[in-house]
Amino acid sequence: MRLAPSMVLSFAAAAVAQGNHVWFVPTAAVEGWCHAGSPCCVQDIGPRDVAVVTKATCQDCAMKVAPHLAWNTLVGDDDGDALHWQASLFGEIDAVLMKRAGAGAPDMRHLFLSPKRALGTAVSGTPRLRPGDVAAIVRRGGADGQLEFFLRAEQVRDALGLTVAPADIDVDAIASDDAGNIFLSLDTDVIANLRVGAAILPRTLHDGAVAVIPATAITWDARANVAGVVANSAMILLNEGQVNTAVVHAAVNDHLGAPVTAIGDLDALEVDETVPPALSLTWGGVVYTFPHLAFAGETLTGLGVLSTAGGGAIFTFGTVPCCLQLARGSGCLTGPTTGFEMGVQAPGGGAATASLNALAIRFTPSPYPFFVETCTPVVIAPAAVQIGSKGGNLPRILILSAGPTAAGTAALSAPSPWTPAVAHPDIYLNGFIGTVFMPADSLTLSIPAIAPMNLVFQAACIDVLTGMPALSTPGTLVIR
Ligand SMILES: [Ca+2]
Ligand SMILES: [Ca+2]
């Protein structure tokens, strides 16, 4: 496979640009502004997609890194209805976590999420992935669609001293720091029994508040997941009133340009590493110091992100201080928060009405967005199906295989034969059919009048920086 020199140079220049990598999930549909008008829905970013924007300048563009179509393939037929496409998978992704210690490559197998709606048990078995859990979708013991839990709903219940059942807990924001503290926000107001002053006392933990499980109350397993927590060890780091005070101090506007004065439901959390740790709490005579937090919530439309630093401020993502506004001159002028800061716009253009539902920020390691997409994941044969791909570089090939059709199964993956793996770590060759040359970002697959099947597809290219084959995230086309 030969590559034009200009292609090599432009890709190398893009890869050199450094900045913070910001993983996020919007509450509603937005689109990566620089991909607007692309075929095959590659620009669409919805509440079941994880996107990433690398903040080197204020003009960066967001791109899907873990699309709904790929999660669907990793999860399999979780509800056991033999339809290998779940339009409402996860309900929505309402929290993501990129782990600190032992984080591994920033690919889908290391992207921990919390759903809004529980998965079925048909593939992963019990206890399944519930709204109060935080887990990654992994392959284990030769079986795909399995769960690696970072934190379980029972541990959330125990640490916070909640009186509700684990199935009724919904974690909707999570972050952790290098010290091993875990920061959480829940989706509803609950009564918690946790550390206050020098005692364990009942307190209302509002949906706009942030609780912390201190590192000293957590034990870890060999994979840097939570093995156990001390009961009633959590503390309310910021109650909702304190979060609201920070929101007011930040003086941010929403997507319509109206001042935001309260958080409502706090939906997304990350540690703010741009400032020294300075939040503190005292319990039992011991002073606990915690980092400042970046956060977002339902009132911060236009995908606004704030920080608790300095009493409350608009969060600075990268080396260039950007403002959450439409007008970008020499300073931070007042104006609406449009989503441009996050590299997105409303579908078709304009200020995004969505807010952030999940947030994770890392400087290293760098993600490698490379995915396949289609606007029509379920078709009736015969059909002409448009398949799109973004990321990696051109040209690409499309690897086609026949996925399982039985109820409660998931497509079988294998580790990429090329190590260290570039982009997606797994290859889908089970039921291999063949490859199709893909010279551009989209192509049309002509599906003849065949019996129903599940076509698993994945793009591959030669990564020009490493000279290694790179694999995209997979997708499944259900042919009925
Ligand atoms: Ca959740
Ligand atoms: Ca919340």
Ligand SMILES: [Ca+2]
């Ligand atoms: Ca959330």
